[in-house]
Amino acid sequence: MIRIWLAGLLRRRGGRLLAVAAGVATAVALLAALGGFLGATHATMTAQSVRSTVVDWQVQAATPADVPQVLRTVHHTPGTRAALPVGYAATSGLSATAGGTSQTTGPGSVLGVPAGYRTAFPGEIRVLAGRGDGVLLAQQTAANLHAAPGDTVAVGRAGLPPVRVRVDGVVDLPHADALFQKVGAPPQSQPTAPPDNIVLLPQHRWHAAFDPLGKARPDLVHEQIHTRRSHALPADPALAYATATGRAHHTDLRLAGTGVVGDNLGTVLDAARSDALYAQMLFLFLGVPGAVLAGALTAAVAGAGAARRRREQSLLRTRGASAGRLLSLAAVEAAVVAIAGGAVGLAVAALLGRTAFGAAGSLTAGWALAALVVGALIAGATVLLPARRDIKAVTVVAGRATVERRRVPRTLWWAVTAVLLMLSLVVFAITSRTNYALVLAPEGTPTLSVDYWAFAGPALLWAGGALLAWLLTDLLLRRGRPVLTRLLRPMTGALSGTVAASLSRQRGTVLRAVVLLALAVAFAASTAVFNSTYRQQAEVDAVLTNGADVTVTASPGSTAGAADAARVAALPGVRSVEPLQHRFAYVGPDLQDLYGVRPATAVGAGRLQDAYFSGGSARQLMDRLQRQPDALLVSAETANDFQLHPGDHLRLRLQDARTHRLRPVEFRFAGIVKEFPTAPKDSFLVANASYVARATGSGAVSTLLADTGGNGQREVAHRVRSLLGPTVQVTDLPSARTVTGSSLTAVDLGGLTRVELGFALALGAAAGGLVLALGLAERRRTLALASVLGARGRQLSGFVWSEAGVVAVAGTLGGVLLGWSLSEVLVKVLSGVFDPPPAALAVPWGYLGVVAVAVAAAVAMAATAAVRHARRPPLRELREL
Numbered sequence: 001m002i003r004i005w006l007a008g009l010l011r012r013r014g015g016r017l018l019a020v021a022a023g024v025a026t027a028v029a030l031l032a033a034l035g036g037f038l039g040a041t042h043a044t045m046t047a048q049s050v051r052s053t054v055v056d057w058q059v060q061a062a063t064p065a066d067v068p069q070v071l072r073t074v075h076h077t078p079g080t081r082a083a084l085p086v087g088y089a090a091t092s093g094l095s096a097t098a099g100g101t102s103q104t105t106g107p108g109s110v111l112g113v114p115a116g117y118r119t120a121f122p123g124e125i126r127v128l129a130g131r132g133d134g135v136l137l138a139q140q141t142a143a144n145l146h147a148a149p150g151d152t153v154a155v156g157r158a159g160l161p162p163v164r165v166r167v168d169g170v171v172d173l174p175h176a177d178a179l180f181q182k183v184g185a186p187p188q189s190q191p192t193a194p195p196d197n198i199v200l201l202p203q204h205r206w207h208a209a210f211d212p213l214g215k216a217r218p219d220l221v222h223e224q225i226h227t228r229r230s231h232a233l234p235a236d237p238a239l240a241y242a243t244a245t246g247r248a249h250h251t252d253l254r255l256a257g258t259g260v261v262g263d264n265l266g267t268v269l270d271a272a273r274s275d276a277l278y279a280q281m282l283f284l285f286l287g288v289p290g291a292v293l294a295g296a297l298t299a300a301v302a303g304a305g306a307a308r309r310r311r312e313q314s315l316l317r318t319r320g321a322s323a324g325r326l327l328s329l330a331a332v333e334a335a336v337v338a339i340a341g342g343a344v345g346l347a348v349a350a351l352l353g354r355t356a357f358g359a360a361g362s363l364t365a366g367w368a369l370a371a372l373v374v375g376a377l378i379a380g381a382t383v384l385l386p387a388r389r390d391i392k393a394v395t396v397v398a399g400r401a402t403v404e405r406r407r408v409p410r411t412l413w414w415a416v417t418a419v420l421l422m423l424s425l426v427v428f429a430i431t432s433r434t435n436y437a438l439v440l441a442p443e444g445t446p447t448l449s450v451d452y453w454a455f456a457g458p459a460l461l462w463a464g465g466a467l468l469a470w471l472l473t474d475l476l477l478r479r480g481r482p483v484l485t486r487l488l489r490p491m492t493g494a495l496s497g498t499v500a501a502s503l504s505r506q507r508g509t510v511l512r513a514v515v516l517l518a519l520a521v522a523f524a525a526s527t528a529v530f531n532s533t534y535r536q537q538a539e540v541d542a543v544l545t546n547g548a549d550v551t552v553t554a555s556p557g558s559t560a561g562a563a564d565a566a567r568v569a570a571l572p573g574v575r576s577v578e579p580l581q582h583r584f585a586y587v588g589p590d591l592q593d594l595y596g597v598r599p600a601t602a603v604g605a606g607r608l609q610d611a612y613f614s615g616g617s618a619r620q621l622m623d624r625l626q627r628q629p630d631a632l633l634v635s636a637e638t639a640n641d642f643q644l645h646p647g648d649h650l651r652l653r654l655q656d657a658r659t660h661r662l663r664p665v666e667f668r669f670a671g672i673v674k675e676f677p678t679a680p681k682d683s684f685l686v687a688n689a690s691y692v693a694r695a696t697g698s699g700a701v702s703t704l705l706a707d708t709g710g711n712g713q714r715e716v717a718h719r720v721r722s723l724l725g726p727t728v729q730v731t732d733l734p735s736a737r738t739v740t741g742s743s744l745t746a747v748d749l750g751g752l753t754r755v756e757l758g759f760a761l762a763l764g765a766a767a768g769g770l771v772l773a774l775g776l777a778e779r780r781r782t783l784a785l786a787s788v789l790g791a792r793g794r795q796l797s798g799f800v801w802s803e804a805g806v807v808a809v810a811g812t813l814g815g816v817l818l819g820w821s822l823s824e825v826l827v828k829v830l831s832g833v834f835d836p837p838p839a840a841l842a843v844p845w846g847y848l849g850v851v852a853v854a855v856a857a858a859v860a861m862a863a864t865a866a867v868r869h870a871r872r873p874p875l876r877e878l879r880e881l
Helices: 002-012 014-051 064-075 139-145 203-216 237-255 264-304 306-318 323-355 365-393 411-431 452-479 481-505 508-546 562-569 599-605 618-627 636-641 689-696 713-727 733-737 750-778 780-788 793-829 845-870 874-880
Strands: 057-061 080-091 094-098 101-104 108-113 126-130 136-138 152-157 160-166 169-172 198-202 221-229 259-263 550-554 576-587 590-597 631-634 649-655 662-673 684-688 703-707 728-732
Touching (some): 014 323, 057 264, 064 221, 064 237, 064 259, 152 203, 198 203, 237 264, 259 264, 264 452, 411 452, 452 508, 481 793, 508 733, 508 793, 508 845, 576 689, 590 636, 618 631, 618 662, 636 662, 662 684, 684 689, 713 728, 750 845
Parallel strands (some): 590 684
Antiparallel strands (some): 057 259, 126 169, 136 198, 550 703, 576 590, 576 649, 576 703, 631 684
């Protein structure tokens, strides 16, 4: 009997069975593809984080006598690839004489670098001028001393005569924060910034200069063993972090108090595991709703034939079929759907993994199995469970009824909807707080904390929005029949009352189509808006880091003047060039970056957003700098540290270009700047460039921001390098995109976005067309009877198009409102993904227009097919039914 039943299903209900299997395949494909990409993304994050670490360990010896023992222990630790001793000493100050003037700096640090260090740790020291070995000055130190290769610098030693050295080169230390960390100190006691003044000496010269200081003042001198480790780690960032920190702790144990390990590798993996959890949150927030929607569509497709299935079961029961036999037949149908849908879904996922994700999207066995399980659950829930419920609860007589009686929604459903929406607003308010964090990653702890309650906000909003769409549409069809009759009269004529009554009496299929279309449109809209906002903020982050499409930075000791700006502006592809001053100013004892801008053009040239400022918009604060030349914008950290209030007078110390000495300059606090192009994340200042030039006697600029209109940035950067030569550093925006932000924002999510939006488009079209078509197919008997009773073709067409119009208008309107609400909630809950946070949502109108066209086309196709059936001879239709 099972074989006969299955053959009959394939022959007579093959289309419906195929539609149910397609729904299962959609859910399986979406979960398997996104899951495979998620796993590959974790591996990419781990690899990227490991590559960013040059010195994996900084092992600090307890005393100078322990250095040989610590070096041997580290060398013999499994996984060590290189280990070299580096000396650290504090200098009381530096001085230099250049161009007939003398400059003096405050305290700093002197490193003793062994031979072969740059080879063992490539990227730790970047040469800007002169040689890469010998006596080297850090870039900022060279600028403070006005020193260049060939100049002589006196290095102060506490209680000892200074040591005079000849400068061989000027270098940049890209990883200075980690290089000058306090090894073994808790995070709160780490220095907020590396030393202002840094000198690098060959190791033998360092020992000769500072071994005597170490004997007199051991607190000022210590040594570290810089170590490069094997990067053979698990692909998952959390597992890689646990492995790396475990090895570091084991080495601490072996050192037995002779040294302490500063685990730089563990630190970057600690940040990567937090980003990995955010990637997982993206999967849950954006991928799971799609799978749930696919399951709901599958249930709708299966449920569209529920009345027919009940009649068939009633017929079999009258002929002696037992409940167990009927349940086995339903199980066979569910198994066929699960196997076919699962196989097709995995094939689609594998294809998507190769075409959309490339090598990063390879299908993994774990995610494939999980997706198949979900597909089987969907098949069981949509085919097997309804059949079991009908067998247990529906009598033979009730199962043969043509019109299903539905109870009117009670007041309780309105109360449930209100509670769901109110709870979603409460969760939204909590997750919108300034200090809210979805993922908590306490530094140094092996586990992360995720606030899974954050899922309640979108989930409650999703459920409440679906219920609200259902209740409002039901209210229109039940209580608004007179209004509906008048609205439908232009299409149905004298049958408008009959059509409205039919829609009201059998409104179950209409409600189902409206709710599913609303959820599909909301899913497409929220996914598209979130992805567009993500791309927008990734671009903003890159612009903040690089400064412009192409940025030219002068080397220490040189400046980029008006002539260079004019030459760059004349290059092909350059629309405009904005000069930017970059100086250093002392705010009390703190040395901070000072940026001099031209207020009239800074907003457009720097693409400044209002979200970057506090106390006014970007244009208002720049206008304030224009009207009040002595106005000063300070970072939030500086304003908090020094308890500044609007209008406060500040006296900063800037270097005078005429005397080469620090001189006090008066400013007035005018507002807070949170972000600024090329500026650091913590403390910096923004002032009027002309005022800074008058106060310091120099209008020289160190940075040029070139606008290319977003086109040909790499080509323009190459032309600038050829024009200005090797004395300047030229960076372009495409290169900055790959290194800015967290490891999450640096991962290419283009393929993921295309897959998500493709599925959203397909689900929207299916919800608008397929569910409507199945509902209209259930009304073929009604249309045939109306034709027998004398309804004309135009009236029958109006019947069909009326239902299609109600579904399209109500579903789209509900989906737009729900999609906008979900977009706001998703961006707030996942605010940790964005750096900086968005000032406004980015709406992809083009994609949303495509979704609207696809839904309209699907609805029109379903209605056209139903009209074609309605115009067939009614007796033939009734015989087929």
